[in-house]
Amino acid sequence: MNGALFLGKRAMLQTTLAGVTLPTPLVLASGIIGTSATLLTRAAALGAGAVTAKSAGPELRKGHRNPICFDWGEGLINAVGLPNPGATHEADLLAAAKQALAPSRVALIASIFAGTPEQFAAVAQIVLQANPDILELNISCPNVHDDFGEPFAASCAGAASVAAAVKPLCRAAGVPMFIKLAPNVPNIGRIAADAVAAGADGITAINTMPGMVIDIESARPILTNRSGGLSGPMLRPIAVRCVYEIAEAVPGTPIIGTGGVTSGADAIEMLMAGATAVGVGSAIYYRGLEAMQQISEEMTLWLQSHGVASLDDIRGMAHR
Ligand SMILES: Cc1cc2nc3c(=O)[nH]c(=O)nc-3n(C[C@H](O)[C@H](O)[C@H](O)COP(=O)(O)O)c2cc1C
Structure with a gap:
């Protein structure tokens, strides 16, 4: 490709x-390829603008026993757990990833979870030492009720309490703080608004949607x-609706629109709903890590064929 054309596309x-x-x-969405510098830099080389590490908590966790993830035909279902x-080792992995990503100028997003707002702050303090570009607070994992109870993302007060606890640390470190929300709530816009009022600089929407698949021969749920x-793919219209409602509730707040994006057209739709950036997770299962390159090329082709010079021209277009 000619250099000027390449720069124009970038x-x-x-x-x-x-x-x-x-x-x-x-x-790159959290939890898809872990926190290994090798895999994260490969996603970066293939077209990711930012890569999110696997969520880390206060201590080492082994997660659930297999089976933990499978393709049920219309999408994936997982309960990796x-x-x-643990935070201290995660900070080392993040520091290595940050160094490896530096030449590409691709951003590193650290992701953390915990059982209380105070624990969130303690984990944040440790991982912020790796100097990630953004810190994402995963308050919405649906698969760890037994250990952590109802996710903080289930209520305005829960989301705000975590945002408020971690914000002073992010402010001191100069690192933007994103809150990752759950789709299974009656009013995601209100939860986003309270998280932003409590200090969130941005919203990641959405985490996975709770579900169950039963094997009818054994009459048991398949996941442990x-x-x-x-x-x-089946999550995409749910994610688009959530992003749209958040964009209405907190206009101007950066949103990473995540859920079911598998093609350039899906990414364009997410931007039109009001997303600033677009999360890519399960598409890696369907298309390999090359999904990043394919989606960015498909987006570029769509923009060119529609005479659109900048993503700013289509962001939030569905609200007009
Ligand atoms: C196997 C697997 C593991 C995941 N682990 C995490 C995680 O550790 N932290 C997190 O915030 N989200 C996690 N997620 C959710 C994704 O980051 C993303 O929000 C969700 O899968 C929706 O996007 P997608 O349809 O593009 O996959 C995980 C998803 C999958 C499929």
Whole structure:
């Protein structure tokens, strides 16, 4: 490809997310390929504008026993159970990933979870030492009720309490703080608004949607955890609706629209709903890590064929 043309294409997709410049609007979603520097830099080389690490908590967790994830035909269902090495080891992995990503200028998003707002702050303090570009608070994992109770994302007060506890640390570190919300709530816009009022700089929407698949021969749920989180194509209209409602509730707040995005057309739809950037998760299962490259090329082709010079021209278009 001719150099000027290549630069033009990159410029077309360049995105600013809460003050962080991303080469493309595509954000590798949390939990899809872990926190390994090797895999994260590969996603970066293939067209991700930011990569999100696997969520880490206060201590090492092994997660649930197999089966933890499978393709049920219309998407994936998983209950991995947040396996992670604990905050201290995670900070080392994040520091290595940050260093490896530096030449590409692809942003690193750290993701954390915990059982109380105070624990969230303690984990944040540790992982912020790795200097991620953004910190994402996963308050919406649907698969760990037994250990952590109802997710904080289930209520305005829960979301706000975590945001308020972590905000002073993010402010001191100069790191934007995103809150990851759940789709299974009656009014996601209100929860986003309270999280933003409590200090969130941006919203990631959405996490997986709780579901269950039963094997009718054994008459038992297939996942060891019984229920799991649905992701992939069937999640997309739910995610688009959530992003649309958040954009209405907190106009101007950066949103990483995540859920079921598998093609360039899906990513364009998410931007039109009001997303600033677009999360890509299960598409990696369907299309491989090359999904990043394919989606960014498909987006570029769509923009060119519609005479659109900048993503800003289509962001939030469905609200007009
Ligand atoms: C196997 C698997 C593991 C996941 N682990 C995490 C995680 O650790 N933290 C998190 O915030 N989200 C996690 N998610 C949710 C994704 O980040 C994303 O929000 C969700 O899958 C919807 O996007 P998608 O349809 O593009 O996959 C996980 C999803 C899958 C499929």
